Amino acid sequence: MPGDWSIGVSDVHERLRRLLFLVPYISKHPGISVEELARALSLGTDQLLKELEILTMVGRPPFQPDDYIDIYVENGRVYVDLDQRFSAPPRLTAAEATALTAAAELLKPAAGGALESALAKLEKVLPAEVRRQYRDMGRKIDASVQGPPELALLAKAIADRREASFAYYSHGRGAVEQRQVRPLELFSHRGQWYLHAYCLSRKDERLFRLDRIRDLAVTNTPFERGNGRRPMVPNPAGAAKEVKVRFSEVVAPYIRERFGQHVRALEDGGAEVNVAGDSERWLVQWVLSFGGEAQVVEPEWARRLIAQAAAAAAAH
Amino acid sequence: MERTERLLDLVALLLDAREPISWAELRDAFPEDYQASSDEAAERKFERDKAELLELGIPIAYVQGDDDRKDGYVVDREAYYLPEVGLTPQELAVLYAAGSAALASGAFPGRSDLAHALRKIGFFAGTEVPTPRVRMEWGAVPPALEQDLGQKLEQLWNGSATRKSVELSYYSPRSGQTTSRRVDPYGLAMRRGIWSLVGFCHLRQGIRTFHLHRIRALKVNPLKPKTPDFDVPSDFRLDEHVASYPWQHRIHAPVDVTLSLRGEISKLAPRLFPDAKVHSEGSSSRAVVTATYTDGLLRYALSLSPDCSVLGPPAAVERWSQMTARILQAHETACPAIGASA
Numbered sequence: 001m002p003g004d005w006s007i008g009v010s011d012v013h014e015r016l017r018r019l020l021f022l023v024p025y026i027s028k029h030p031g032i033s034v035e036e037l038a039r040a041l042s043l044g045t046d047q048l049l050k051e052l053e054i055l056t057m058v059g060r061p062p063f064q065p066d067d068y069i070d071i072y073v074e075n076g077r078v079y080v081d082l083d084q085r086f087s088a089p090p091r092l093t094a095a096e097a098t099a100l101t102a103a104a105e106l107l108k109p110a111a112g113g114a115l116e117s118a119l120a121k122l123e124k125v126l127p128a129e130v131r132r133q134y135r136d137m138g139r140k141i142d143a144s145v146q147g148p149p150e151l152a153l154l155a156k157a158i159a160d161r162r163e164a165s166f167a168y169y170s171h172g173r174g175a176v177e178q179r180q181v182r183p184l185e186l187f188s189h190r191g192q193w194y195l196h197a198y199c200l201s202r203k204d205e206r207l208f209r210l211d212r213i214r215d216l217a218v219t220n221t222p223f224e225r226g227n228g229r230r231p232m233v234p235n236p237a238g239a240a241k242e243v244k245v246r247f248s249e250v251v252a253p254y255i256r257e258r259f260g261q262h263v264r265a266l267e268d269g270g271a272e273v274n275v276a277g278d279s280e281r282w283l284v285q286w287v288l289s290f291g292g293e294a295q296v297v298e299p300e301w302a303r304r305l306i307a308q309a310a311a312a313a314a315a316h
Numbered sequence: 317m318e319r320t321e322r323l324l325d326l327v328a329l330l331l332d333a334r335e336p337i338s339w340a341e342l343r344d345a346f347p348e349d350y351q352a353s354s355d356e357a358a359e360r361k362f363e364r365d366k367a368e369l370l371e372l373g374i375p376i377a378y379v380q381g382d383d384d385r386k387d388g389y390v391v392d393r394e395a396y397y398l399p400e401v402g403l404t405p406q407e408l409a410v411l412y413a414a415g416s417a418a419l420a421s422g423a424f425p426g427r428s429d430l431a432h433a434l435r436k437i438g439f440f441a442g443t444e445v446p447t448p449r450v451r452m453e454w455g456a457v458p459p460a461l462e463q464d465l466g467q468k469l470e471q472l473w474n475g476s477a478t479r480k481s482v483e484l485s486y487y488s489p490r491s492g493q494t495t496s497r498r499v500d501p502y503g504l505a506m507r508r509g510i511w512s513l514v515g516f517c518h519l520r521q522g523i524r525t526f527h528l529h530r531i532r533a534l535k536v537n538p539l540k541p542k543t544p545d546f547d548v549p550s551d552f553r554l555d556e557h558v559a560s561y562p563w564q565h566r567i568h569a570p571v572d573v574t575l576s577l578r579g580e581i582s583k584l585a586p587r588l589f590p591d592a593k594v595h596s597e598g599s600s601s602r603a604v605v606t607a608t609y610t611d612g613l614l615r616y617a618l619s620l621s622p623d624c625s626v627l628g629p630p631a632a633v634e635r636w637s638q639m640t641a642r643i644l645q646a647h648e649t650a651c652p653a654i655g656a657s658a
Binding site for chain 1: 319320321323324325327328329331332344345346368371372373374375395396397398399401402403404406407408409410411413414415417418419424425426427428429430431432433434435436437439473476477489490492502503504505506507508509510529530548552553554555558560576580583584587588611614615616618619620621622625636637638639640641642643644646647648
């Protein structure tokens, strides 16, 4: 869980809830190493040690020696004397419950019943006032990725390391082919779900778009996971790409948003981009999807393909 | 005493107390903080501390005494401690997967809250939770700009949670202009990798949807942070204001457009048009899609041609012919200038 989470949250607020979590966590894991504890809190070890120092100064009035939290680091390990007051962290706040639920939306179809039941259990332990706030905040965020139903089965196949088979509609070939794969990871890019898998038919790692998978079946054949690399969805644009496409003034602003530095501005307000031509089918469909606001300038073979496709579309 | 330290001491004191603690006792316990200034200033200081504790989920309350106990402040211990929620390993794994995917996506509102929530639900889980193999990439902006997007999300999330107005300068690709406006942020929605703000726009005097990556500058009203600037209408629904598909942009009144799908595409019809009524006959299907932006639907349908075409209504068929004619014209001969025929 990388990144800077403190943006927008006041420093005091952030530190307090960290510290209120720290004490119970240490008493639950006595002798936890500084490194491990820092990881659990997503802090650097220096920052963690500073936080621990503050905790040694926390106590209750009148601040006699016995009134302080007895927390100490010994040989790189952290201990706290059993402290009844801080035996468990505070409950979820409305904001925490809301963030969790909003995130859960992302996996909704994938996670199936387990997600629903988990959220129901969490909501049950919210105090009444917090629950009211949580419901109110829930109306203010909606992160829906609309994953297909196959997500659930595939997520399970990945977790259980079981091979899967499906019929795959290859856009490049315009045909359906049967595939046997070792599913490695699911990911969503620009709202589109992909399965990253080792394809046994092609003997290589491939990306499969989930909306083109049909008749998915998970087998009982187990497999070992290697050190997979993380695949990227290729960016079709680039200066060295062979197909030059020109866009009208109407769509040029969107093209600039999408391709940024790869876009050349034209005098008439339009824009020009070079894209890959290795998948003819993709190219044709992409150009057609601009409904006349895009034009292939060169090469000539690509122009002919678009003209043929437009003629075929017009004929229907 | 530093504020963080004082607040922690307060929690320690109240969690430990067997009976309510009066204001006088609190002042005695923290002389430097609650006695150094005037009575009024000290009370205000304590009220601010109390508000912070409440926001952290610490159930601090003032109780009126009776014969058995005195007046004062208490923390309801029952309501303070996170109870064992009893999540199954599978439920925990699923929540972790969702939460980690959101955090790893680079931009998610309430990241800090989410991280804490994940820690808390993991508190009672004895074992390590497996690394989830699910990932999100919004892809709406280049990775270098994702942090900027994340920051805007946090600001807007805080703005909508506390109902504070925002000032934003917004770039519209349609007009090519950047305008400044005051917006009451009603909520945030993410569709197909794109985050949107939905809110009341004071410039346009109506509810508008803004793509976050088109917000060039953003400022939350800094005045009176604890006092809301607006109310969200009770009948407001986020979902009604964000488009999931290119034909849902609410450019015109809803029109039912009938598409014909053939070949391999035919079986994928319910997948490609999830909101459509689909009828299959043999190797082809008909999908009736309700569109509020017919051009968006037709362009999408064009990308599926020749396996997809439009059957009705006549206006949509006519528009389809115009589009295909224009593409044909632009590619048939030796490269005329685009836009000339528009």
